[in-house]
Amino acid sequence: MIRVLLSCLILVWTQASGADETATRTARGNATLDVITGGKGSPAVAALADIAPDLGRWIVDFAYGDVVSRPGLDLRTRELATVAALTALGNAAPQLKSHIKGALNAGAKPQEVVEVVMQMAVYAGFPASLNGISAVREVFAERGIEHAP
Amino acid sequence: MIRVLLSCLILVWTQASGADETATRTARGNATLDVITGGKGSPAVAALADIAPDLGRWIVDFAYGDVVSRPGLDLRTRELATVAALTALGNAAPQLKSHIKGALNAGAKPQEVVEVVMQMAVYAGFPASLNGISAVREVFAERGIEHAP
Amino acid sequence: MIRVLLSCLILVWTQASGADETATRTARGNATLDVITGGKGSPAVAALADIAPDLGRWIVDFAYGDVVSRPGLDLRTRELATVAALTALGNAAPQLKSHIKGALNAGAKPQEVVEVVMQMAVYAGFPASLNGISAVREVFAERGIEHAP
Amino acid sequence: MIRVLLSCLILVWTQASGADETATRTARGNATLDVITGGKGSPAVAALADIAPDLGRWIVDFAYGDVVSRPGLDLRTRELATVAALTALGNAAPQLKSHIKGALNAGAKPQEVVEVVMQMAVYAGFPASLNGISAVREVFAERGIEHAP
Amino acid sequence: MIRVLLSCLILVWTQASGADETATRTARGNATLDVITGGKGSPAVAALADIAPDLGRWIVDFAYGDVVSRPGLDLRTRELATVAALTALGNAAPQLKSHIKGALNAGAKPQEVVEVVMQMAVYAGFPASLNGISAVREVFAERGIEHAP
Amino acid sequence: MIRVLLSCLILVWTQASGADETATRTARGNATLDVITGGKGSPAVAALADIAPDLGRWIVDFAYGDVVSRPGLDLRTRELATVAALTALGNAAPQLKSHIKGALNAGAKPQEVVEVVMQMAVYAGFPASLNGISAVREVFAERGIEHAP
Numbered sequence: 001m002i003r004v005l006l007s008c009l010i011l012v013w014t015q016a017s018g019a020d021e022t023a024t025r026t027a028r029g030n031a032t033l034d035v036i037t038g039g040k041g042s043p044a045v046a047a048l049a050d051i052a053p054d055l056g057r058w059i060v061d062f063a064y065g066d067v068v069s070r071p072g073l074d075l076r077t078r079e080l081a082t083v084a085a086l087t088a089l090g091n092a093a094p095q096l097k098s099h100i101k102g103a104l105n106a107g108a109k110p111q112e113v114v115e116v117v118m119q120m121a122v123y124a125g126f127p128a129s130l131n132g133i134s135a136v137r138e139v140f141a142e143r144g145i146e147h148a149p
Numbered sequence: 150m151i152r153v154l155l156s157c158l159i160l161v162w163t164q165a166s167g168a169d170e171t172a173t174r175t176a177r178g179n180a181t182l183d184v185i186t187g188g189k190g191s192p193a194v195a196a197l198a199d200i201a202p203d204l205g206r207w208i209v210d211f212a213y214g215d216v217v218s219r220p221g222l223d224l225r226t227r228e229l230a231t232v233a234a235l236t237a238l239g240n241a242a243p244q245l246k247s248h249i250k251g252a253l254n255a256g257a258k259p260q261e262v263v264e265v266v267m268q269m270a271v272y273a274g275f276p277a278s279l280n281g282i283s284a285v286r287e288v289f290a291e292r293g294i295e296h297a298p
Numbered sequence: 299m300i301r302v303l304l305s306c307l308i309l310v311w312t313q314a315s316g317a318d319e320t321a322t323r324t325a326r327g328n329a330t331l332d333v334i335t336g337g338k339g340s341p342a343v344a345a346l347a348d349i350a351p352d353l354g355r356w357i358v359d360f361a362y363g364d365v366v367s368r369p370g371l372d373l374r375t376r377e378l379a380t381v382a383a384l385t386a387l388g389n390a391a392p393q394l395k396s397h398i399k400g401a402l403n404a405g406a407k408p409q410e411v412v413e414v415v416m417q418m419a420v421y422a423g424f425p426a427s428l429n430g431i432s433a434v435r436e437v438f439a440e441r442g443i444e445h446a447p
Numbered sequence: 448m449i450r451v452l453l454s455c456l457i458l459v460w461t462q463a464s465g466a467d468e469t470a471t472r473t474a475r476g477n478a479t480l481d482v483i484t485g486g487k488g489s490p491a492v493a494a495l496a497d498i499a500p501d502l503g504r505w506i507v508d509f510a511y512g513d514v515v516s517r518p519g520l521d522l523r524t525r526e527l528a529t530v531a532a533l534t535a536l537g538n539a540a541p542q543l544k545s546h547i548k549g550a551l552n553a554g555a556k557p558q559e560v561v562e563v564v565m566q567m568a569v570y571a572g573f574p575a576s577l578n579g580i581s582a583v584r585e586v587f588a589e590r591g592i593e594h595a596p
Numbered sequence: 597m598i599r600v601l602l603s604c605l606i607l608v609w610t611q612a613s614g615a616d617e618t619a620t621r622t623a624r625g626n627a628t629l630d631v632i633t634g635g636k637g638s639p640a641v642a643a644l645a646d647i648a649p650d651l652g653r654w655i656v657d658f659a660y661g662d663v664v665s666r667p668g669l670d671l672r673t674r675e676l677a678t679v680a681a682l683t684a685l686g687n688a689a690p691q692l693k694s695h696i697k698g699a700l701n702a703g704a705k706p707q708e709v710v711e712v713v714m715q716m717a718v719y720a721g722f723p724a725s726l727n728g729i730s731a732v733r734e735v736f737a738e739r740g741i742e743h744a745p
Numbered sequence: 746m747i748r749v750l751l752s753c754l755i756l757v758w759t760q761a762s763g764a765d766e767t768a769t770r771t772a773r774g775n776a777t778l779d780v781i782t783g784g785k786g787s788p789a790v791a792a793l794a795d796i797a798p799d800l801g802r803w804i805v806d807f808a809y810g811d812v813v814s815r816p817g818l819d820l821r822t823r824e825l826a827t828v829a830a831l832t833a834l835g836n837a838a839p840q841l842k843s844h845i846k847g848a849l850n851a852g853a854k855p856q857e858v859v860e861v862v863m864q865m866a867v868y869a870g871f872p873a874s875l876n877g878i879s880a881v882r883e884v885f886a887e888r889g890i891e892h893a894p
Contacts, residue, residue, distance in 0.1 A: 022617040044875055051885065052878050053894055054662075055863050055871075062658045063271045063871055070650075073264035077226055081265050084230035085237035085272050088572075090389035091835035092872035115222035116230050118353050122212045123234050125535075125571040126353075126361055127390035130342055133350050140349065149351055170320040193577055200587065201580050202596055203368075204565050204573075211360045212573055215352075237870075239687035240537035241574035267651050273870040274833075275651075275659055276688035279640055282648050289647065298649055361569045371562035375524055379563050382528035383535035383570050386721075388836035413520035414528050416800050420510045421532050423684075423720040424800075424808055425837035428789055431797050438796065447798055469766040491726055498736065499729050500745055501811075502714050502722075509807045510722055513799075538686035539723035659867045669860035673822055677829035677861050681868050684830035711818035712826050718808045719830050 022061070029065030035075060036064075036102035044098065079103035084116050087132035088124035096132065100139045110140065110147050171210070178214030184224060185213075185251035193247065228252035233265050236281035237273035245281065249288045259289065259296050320359070327363030333373060334362075334400035342396065377401035382414050385430035386422035394430065398437045408438065408445050469508070476512030482522060483511075483549035491545065526550035531563050534579035535571035543579065547586045557587065557594050618657070625661030631671060632660075632698035640694065675699035676712050683713050683728035684720035692728065696735045706736065706743050767806070774810030780820060781809075781847035789843065824848035829861050832877035833869035841877065845884045855885065855892050 033042055048056035068078055079102045086096040103113050117136055121129035140147055182191055197205035217227055228251045235245040252262050266285055270278035289296055331340055346354035366376055377400045384394040401411050415434055419427035438445055480489055495503035515525055526549045533543040550560050564583055568576035587594055629638055644652035664674055675698045682692040699709050713732055717725035736743055778787055793801035813823055824847045831841040848858050862881055866874035885892055 048875075048878065051882055051892060051894060052859055052863055054666075055866065055874065055878065058658070058662060058866065059871060062654070062662070066650075066654060066658070067268055067271050070264060070267075072260045073268075077229060077261070078264075078268060080226060081230055081233035081268060082272055085233045085269060086872060088234035089237055089273065089835075089872075090387075092876060095872040095875065111221045112226070114350055115219060115227070118219075118350055119216055119222075119227060119230060120234060121353065121356065121572075122216050123231055123572045123574060124238065125567075125575075126357060126569055127384060127387075127393040128572075129353065130346075130393065131390060133346065133353065137349050147349060149349060197577075197580065200584055200594055200596060201561055201565055203364075204568065204576065204580065207360070207364060207568065208573060211356070211364070215356060215360070219352075235574060238537075238574075239685075241578060244574040244577065263648055267648055269870075270651065270654065271871055274866075274868045274873075275655060276682060276685075276691040276868060277870075278651065279644075279691065280688060282644065282651065286647055296647055298647060365566055365569050368562060368565075370558045371566075375527060375559070376562070376566060378524060379528055379531035379566060380570055383531045383567060386532035387535055387571065388834075409519045410524070412797055413517060413525075416517075416797055417514055417520075417525060417528060418532060419721075419800065419803065420514050421529055421721045421723060422536065423716075423724075424718055424804060425831060425834075425840040426721075427800065428793075428840065429837060431793065431800065435796050445796060447796060495726075495729065498733050498743060498745060499710055499714055501815075502717065502725065502729065505717065505807070505811060506722060509803070509811070513803060513807070517799075533723060536686075536723075539727060542723040542726065663864055663867050666860060666863075668856045669864075673825060673857070674860070674864060676822060677826055677864060678868055680826035681829045681833035681865060684834055685869065707817045708822070711815060711823070714815075715812055715818075715823060715826060716830060718812050719827055720834065 025061040025065035026057075027065075028069045029060040029063070032064045032069045032075070033060065036068075036079065036105055038101075038105045042098075044095075075106040076103065076108050079106045080108055080112065080116050083113060083132075084120060087117050087120040087128055087135075090124065090128040090131060093131070093135060096135045097139055100136055101143075104139075104143070110145050111149070114147070114149065174210040174214035175206075176214075177218045178209035178212070181213045181218045181224070182209065185217075185228065185254055187250075187254045191247075193244075224255040225252065225257050228255045229257055229261065229265050232262060232281075233269060236266050236269040236277055236284075239273070239277040239280060242280070242284060245284045246288055249285055250292075253288075253292070259294050260298070263296070263298070323359040323363035324355075325363075326367045327358035327361070330362045330367045330373070331358065334366075334377065334403055336399075336403045340396075342393075373404040374401065374406050377404045378406055378410065378414050381411060381430075382418060385415050385418040385426055385433075388422070388426040388429060391429070391433060394433045395437055398434055399441075402437075402441070408443050409447070412445070412447070472508040472512035473504075474512075475516045476507035476510070479511045479516045479522070480507065483515075483526065483552055485548075485552045489545075491542075522553040523550065523555050526553045527555055527559065527563050530560060530579075531567060534564050534567045534582075535575055537571070537575040537578060540578070540582060543582045544586055547583055548590075551586075551590070557592050558596070561594070561596065621657040621661035622653075623661075624665045625656035625659070628660045628665045628671070629656065632664075632675065632701055634697075634701045638694075640691075671702040672699065672704050675702045676704055676708065679709060679728075680712050680716060683716040683724055683731075686720065686724040686727060689727070689731060692731045693735055696732055697739075700735075700739070706741050707745070710743070710745065770806040770810035771802075772810075773814045774805035774808070777809045777814045777820070778805065781813075781824065781850055782843075783846075783850045787843075789840075820851040821848065821853050824851045825853055825857065825861050828858060828877075829865060832862050832865045832880075833873055835869070835873040835876060838876070838880060841880045842884055845881055846888075849884075849888070855890050856894070859892075859894065 033045075042059065045056040045059050068075070079099055082099045083096065083103055086092050086099060100113055104110065114133075114136060117129060117132035120132060182194075191208065194205040194208050217224070228248055231248045232245065232252055235241050235248060249262055253259065263282070263285060266278060266281035269281060331343075340357065343354040343357050346357075366373070377397055380397045381394065381401055384390050384397060398411055402408065412431070412434060415427060415430035418430060437443075480492075489506065492503040492506050495506075515522070526546055529546045530543065530550055533539050533546060547560055551557065561580070561583060564576060564579035567579060629641075638655065641652040641655050644655075664671070675695055678695045679692065679699055682688050682695060696709055700706065709732060710729075713725060713728035716728060778790075787804065790801040790804050813820070824844055827844045828841065828848055831837050831844060845858055849855065859878070859881060862874060862877035865877060884890075
């Protein structure tokens with residue numbers, strides 16, 4: 001909890017300051033990652049250390065530090081937008097599960113996540129939506145979320 | 150303006166009542182479509198009348214009446230999620246433009262729409278994001294939106 | 299066998315009648331589902347009961363009741379078209395397996411299913427076709443289909 | 448008409464004979480192409496002559512000669528399966544139009560083509576289906592098909 | 597010509613040095629962009645200035661400065677890999693044309709570009725390959741490339 | 746080693762000769778397959794024998810014999826282009842692994858394969874690239890490749 005609050009402070013601070021660009025991007029990216037992962041860090045980034053560590057750095061510095069940390073849209077909506085896109089594309093189940101957790105950690109209610117995935121039946125077809133619901137079910141089970149639809 | 154308010158009333162009413170299912174679904178779908186299109190109706194639905202009118206009915210009754218009208222998620226977030234998905238899929242430019250307008254009509258700020266489309270560079274690649282920005286630019290030009298990023 | 303015949307009767311009846319729309323759509327959808335699943339019901343729909351029951355209702359009422367039950371095209375061709383689309387999209391293996399079974403239940407010969415999946419090598423590439431054949435092989439093994447190509 | 452009948456004869460003959468493989472594949476491919484294009488030949492193949500003539504040869508010899516000419520599935524169903532796949536993929540509008548014409552030339556009724564495209568709303572989402580209907584509308588207009596849905 | 601050589605020098609220099617990260621990334625990105633665009637700069641980046649300038653900055657600093665400039669693979673192969681991916685995805689025609697030009701500017705022969713696009717018929721289907729050839733034809737015409745296949 | 750050299754000889758010979766087309770295509774396809782699989786043959790082709798043997802023949806005769814064997818582009822670049830396309834499409838993990846091995850067998854360095862997959866983060870998004878790296882990791886582990894990035 002304290003770690004998440006600290007992350008938010010870093011986030012505000014790094015968006016204001018401009019000094020030491022790379023350190024700032026990394027700090028900002030890690031702060032956003034901390035909110036999204038609930039302070040657990042990204043297993044995907046860690047797993048890249050042996051084979052493609054720069055890809056892991058880009059995830060922290062670019063994806064989270066430059067893009068997802070931007071102030072123009074709240075993190076809950078950003079994560080729900082990512083859940084929508086990954087459900088529609090349908091080719092990245094592990095990342096979809098991560099962002100379902102991320103949406104919940106960023107403040108989305110369980111039913112809101114379910115609604116986004118259900119809505120994709122309209123825009124990407126029922127099979128994509130059904131596979132998205134399977135990912136939601138796994139996340140809810142891992143977290144012990146009691147979900148009465 | 151009055152028409153949009155009226156639409157919202159119908160929306161609340163149809164979500165509560167259960168009588169005369171088909172009429173209810175159609176009324177609810179049209180009410181949501183009115184909010185999303187700013188009271189102009191859907192040109193896509195009208196264009197289907199000559200060749201596949203039932204597809205148009207499904208859009209009103211199912212897509213808007215059953216799915217997008219659901220109470221569990223606000224319409225602004227729903228439309229931003231759809232913008233995210235269509236930008237990521239990258240194969241439906243006319244529908245993407247409609248939902249960019251829909252997001253604005255449902256209360257999203259111009260910059261919020263831009264943020265969702267930019268974010269897709271991370272999740273679906275830069276070409277998908279660039280083509281999404283082209284759609285945003287066309288909508289902003291049509292609407293005379295002065296957008297200082 | 300009798301159950302499937304009964305389903306066909308319901309299907310004809312519900313396409314003719316217009317009374318009590320929702321009950322009609324559900325009955326018609328379940329009748330078509332019965333033909334496609336050989337009277338076993340859809341495990342996908344059942345699995346949605348805990349987390350997204352309305353998505354399951356849409357599958358019965360909309361996907362099967364409104365769309366797949368339409369009289370303008372025979373069910374065998376509809377299921378083969380779905381096998382083609384899911385093989386080409388390549389992102390929904392469980393649903394592809396269901397519709398391979400559905401095509402067989404709707405009267406397609408095993409070789410016809412194989413032909414559709416092979417043909418996708420031309421329109422969606424060999425990897426999509428190869429993964430489609432893997433799904434066909436699993437279904438044929440489950441059903442004990444002796445297939446001499 | 449005579450040309451199409453002649454094509455069918457060649458098709459039957461080349462499926463039976465095994466002599467002179469390449470000439471046989473080309474003849475068989477052109478015969479099937481003749482049925483699908485109504486004897487007009489493929490503009491796509493002709494257009495490849497200047498830049499990638501072997502790609503054009505593969506279309507005739509492999510795609511039409513080896514695959515689409517196979518006896519295990521009738522040509523009407525093959526073309527409807529291709530219409531389904533290209534509507535679902537949504538990234539090949541000119542080819543979709545060609546195969547809508549091909550389905551009609553192979554004996555599918557206009558309404559059957561419309562049904563396949565409408566059905567894709569379920570399996571690939573409404574935007575893909577709507578863009579498929581736009582392709583159908585263009586083909587029907589070119590051919591002067593009076594279509595009362 | 598001199599500008600391209602200068603770009604190569606900057607590229608080598610920025611890969612060696614570590615000082616002033618952001619300026620380095622931008623310089624390196626612009627140097628690589630100069631090689632790829634033949635010193636003309638990216639019209640896509642310029643077009644973003646009014647609506648999403650940070651997306652343009654990410655293209656220069658991240659896409660070209662961090663990724664495409666990396667020393668582990670030659671630029672000609674990188675551009676051919678991008679041509680392959682965009683032909684296969686089939687949803688980004690303007691970007692495909694840019695990278696066909698980029699491959700030629702990075703030293704690929706016209707026939708090598710044609711080969712990559714033809715090969716995609718195997719991995720993503722003939723429609724994707726045919727649309728890729730259309731993009732190649734437009735680029736060759738713009739550049740007055742006499743191509744005898 | 747001798748088998749691979751022999752394969753190369755067959756490849757050169759079959760590209761020069763024109764006699765007995767089908768035998769030539771098969772020999773040429775098998776020769777290229779031998780280079781790509783390191784003389785092990787394709788398990789995918791073998792697996793098709795029971796259910797769709799002609800699809801296996803097309804892979805040898807058409808995909809490898811007609812397309813991948815063409816002289817206009819070296820095999821290493823062809824395999825890297827295929828790795829790029831399959832990483833971007835993201836719907837064919839087994840085939841991606843085969844072509845990662847194929848790229849290595851055709852002479853690409855481990856780091857070159859990693860670079861192509863990392864680069865796809867730019868053109869198809871980070872999730873596609875991350876899943877590509879998972880495939881690379883499995884191949885490197887199977888082969889005991891010590892890879893110090």
